[in-house]
Amino acid sequence: MMGTRKRNRRKAGGEQLDLLGRLQPLVASLTNGGLRPALGVLALMLGIGVMAWGLVVSFDRPIGKVEVGGQFQRVTPLQVEEVVAQFRGSGFLSVDLAALRTSLETIPWVDRARVERKWPNGVRVFITEHVAAARWGESGLMNTRGELFLKEARHIPQELPQLIGPSGTEAQVAKLYLESYPRLLGVGMRLSKVELDARGAWQLTLGNGVMVRLGRQDVPARLERFIAVASPVVAARAAEVSYVDLRYSNGFSVGWNAPARVARDAEEPRSDG
Incomplete structure (x- = not known):
């Protein structure tokens, strides 16, 4: 062991x-x-x-200089400077350009903003303004894409066409306007107003004051009927025409200023308003 x-x-x-x-x-x-x-x-x-x-510490100096570029009609450089001032505590390299761009695009009338660094301690801002293409209701403005960008505008250009509809239908009304405007212009008529009421009925108003009643159903087909058949009547006697009613299965009726007359026989109107 x-x-x-x-x-x-x-x-x-x-x-x-x-x-x-x-x-x-x-x-x-x-x-x-x-x-x-x-x-x-x-x-x-x-x-x-x-x-x-x-090197990072040396180059990441606080933002000191701001250059603003673009063609301004509604936006002021002071508005841009006030937004940039919130980011001046950030450094040249550490500043969040995406957040700065987003903040700039909240300024009324600013459509798009582009932001870039400028050596050694500045930023360069390029602003693109909205182009007002139509009025929305009494005080709103819509851009060329049919977007409501300003709900309460101080200055409303009265020469702009007017779009009217229930809240939330801005895109729908703008779509009909954008589709109808060039078609009517092609037959020598300017579209000045598009209305959608609470029941879903459409009415157009031409530059000469003539109203075109399209109703709620078959709106594209009724618009085509107006352009193809009724527009020559309106063009020839615009001063006498008050409205054109296309709420029929076929044909249309004309409301005359004085005396009231009917342009052509038509079937009974549908009960769609």
Whole structure:
């Protein structure tokens, strides 16, 4: 028993000596040549990081200069400067250009804004204004894409066409206007008003004051009927015509200013308003 224990101790001691013998060359390699290059690379990387951080700090100076470009009719440079002032605490490199652009586009009459950095501590802002293409109701303005961009305008150009409809129907009314305007212009008639009432009935008003009643059903077909058949009557006797009613299965009727007359026979109107 005692002999077995001694043999086991000698065996364990021999294994430990053998492990130390294997580690000694590795330790000597790191000490003599392997560790120094690794430390050198680490020092170089740290140095580059410090230099990069120093450059960022040096270049990321607070925004100091603002250049504003674009053709202005409604937007003032002061409005732009007031928005940019909220970002002056940011640095040249760290300023959030996307957030600045979004803030600029909240200014009334601003359609699009483009923002870029200008060396060494400025930003350059380019503003594109909305182009008013139509009035919405009594005080709103719509752009050339049929979007309501201003609900309460101080100045309303009266020469603009007027679009009227329930709240939330702006895009629907603008779509009919954009589709009808060039068609009517093609037969020499200017569209001055498009109305959609609460029941869903449509009425157009021409530049000469003649009203075109389209109703609620088959609006595109009725508009085509007006252009193809009724418009020559209106063009020839515009001063005498009050309205043209196309709410019929076929044909139309004309309301005359005085005396009241009917332009042509037609079927009974549908009860669609």
